[in-house]
Amino acid sequence: MSKITAAITGVAGYVPEYVLTNKELETMVETNDEWITSRTGIKERRILKGEGKGTSHIAVPAVLELLKKTNTKPEEVDLLICATTTPDMVFPATANLITAEVGAVNAFGYDLQAACSGFLYALVTGSKFIESGQYKKVIVVGADKMSSIIDYTDRATCIIFGDGGGAVMLEPNTEGYGILDSVLKSDGTGAQYLHMKAGGSRKPATIETVQAREHYAYQEGQAVFKFAVKGMADVSAEVMERNHLTGDDVAWLVPHQANKRIIEATANRMGLSNEKVMLNIHKYGNTTSGTIPLCLWEYESQLKKGDNLVLAAFGGGFTWGAIYLKWAYDPK
Numbered sequence: 001m002s003k004i005t006a007a008i009t010g011v012a013g014y015v016p017e018y019v020l021t022n023k024e025l026e027t028m029v030e031t032n033d034e035w036i037t038s039r040t041g042i043k044e045r046r047i048l049k050g051e052g053k054g055t056s057h058i059a060v061p062a063v064l065e066l067l068k069k070t071n072t073k074p075e076e077v078d079l080l081i082c083a084t085t086t087p088d089m090v091f092p093a094t095a096n097l098i099t100a101e102v103g104a105v106n107a108f109g110y111d112l113q114a115a116c117s118g119f120l121y122a123l124v125t126g127s128k129f130i131e132s133g134q135y136k137k138v139i140v141v142g143a144d145k146m147s148s149i150i151d152y153t154d155r156a157t158c159i160i161f162g163d164g165g166g167a168v169m170l171e172p173n174t175e176g177y178g179i180l181d182s183v184l185k186s187d188g189t190g191a192q193y194l195h196m197k198a199g200g201s202r203k204p205a206t207i208e209t210v211q212a213r214e215h216y217a218y219q220e221g222q223a224v225f226k227f228a229v230k231g232m233a234d235v236s237a238e239v240m241e242r243n244h245l246t247g248d249d250v251a252w253l254v255p256h257q258a259n260k261r262i263i264e265a266t267a268n269r270m271g272l273s274n275e276k277v278m279l280n281i282h283k284y285g286n287t288t289s290g291t292i293p294l295c296l297w298e299y300e301s302q303l304k305k306g307d308n309l310v311l312a313a314f315g316g317g318f319t320w321g322a323i324y325l326k327w328a329y330d331p332k
């Protein structure tokens with residue numbers, strides 16, 4: 001019997017309507033469009049507005065679009081994994097809220113938290129359930145409502161993040177398409193540079209933690225930048241080397257969108273020209289788990305069956321990794 005691989009058979013995305021521009025940020029903190037653009041590549045990001053709306057409200061429209069595009073009935077879905085750092089609630093899992101909302105009554109689901117590498121980790125995890133032969137339809141979601149944990153008085157952090165997400169369908173393939181290799185890494189000593197100080201079991205919410213603004217993402221930008229540039233480039237080079245791929249063999253780099261300069265450094269190390277790099281950071285900023293599926297969604301019409309893709313990410317934790325996959329379908 002030929003080997004079963006997990007192939008992406010469809011992709012969908014969702015970004016909220018509200019556009020937070022660099023110009024509007026200029027009215028909120030001491031910053032300017034020129035600084036943000038030259039240091040990060042970001043021009044605008046989306047914000048999910050509305051009382052009681054969480055990450056599931058970003059994921060559900062993406063999953064509904066995915067079911068439609070792949071002609072899948074909700075009850076056919078076996079498993080839904082939601083990568084997110086901003087779950088609707090501490091519990092239950094956002095994945096369960098999504099499956100209930102879309103009518104995936106036969107699916108089990110759970111969340112996976114690996115900050116900006118969440119979607120990569122979830123994609124590898126989901127692929128194993130397909131490769132084992134146990135499941136046939138696995139949805140992997142990457143979505144975040146970062147605006148819920150961003151301090152809009154901290155100019156070094158609030159300019160980077162935005163809300164959005166996407167979803168892919170994984171199905172078995174026996175012709176050699178799909179996820180072929182991955183390198184995943186983590187290093188908990190990096191936690192000091194990027195974390196949330198309160199709200200976890202170490203430091204539950206109190207009036208004092210709220211007053212000290214400890215429920216927002218804390219980031220030491222320069223330190224994170226240094227590790228990210230090296231980490232993302234290292235794993236991308238590693239996955240290429242061990243699969244004997246040169247820059248010419250790779251059709252697309254699908255990088256996590258945290259900072260345009262980090263993306264350029266990775267592409268450079270891989271020997272890729274700019275035209276082979278998926279980029280939407282200028283429109284959406286860093287949507288954490290959402291960036292990679294949002295890129296795939298936006299570039300789907302340019303992807304051809306057999307294209308070699310390298311997906312790469314770096315994030316809080318620290319977590320980082322790269323996936324090598326062979327795209328499984330032509331534009332529909």
Ligand SMILES: CC(C)(COP(=O)(O)OP(=O)(O)OC[C@H]1O[C@@H](n2cnc3c(N)ncnc32)[C@H](O)[C@@H]1OP(=O)(O)O)[C@@H](O)C(=O)NCCC(=O)NCCS
Pocket residue numbers: 030031032035036039040116155156157159220221222223224225228258259286314315316
């Ligand atoms: C956050 C980040 C954009 C800051 O850019 P930087 O070039 O490292 O900037 P620095 O932190 O060194 O700050 C340089 C100066 O700009 C200032 N500055 C910071 N944010 C600013 C802003 N929004 N507007 C204007 N000036 C700003 C700083 O105060 C500092 O001023 P000083 O020299 O007078 O002290 C950058 O470090 C980064 O992208 N880091 C990685 C973030 C990341 O990837 N996070 C997600 C993990 S997946």
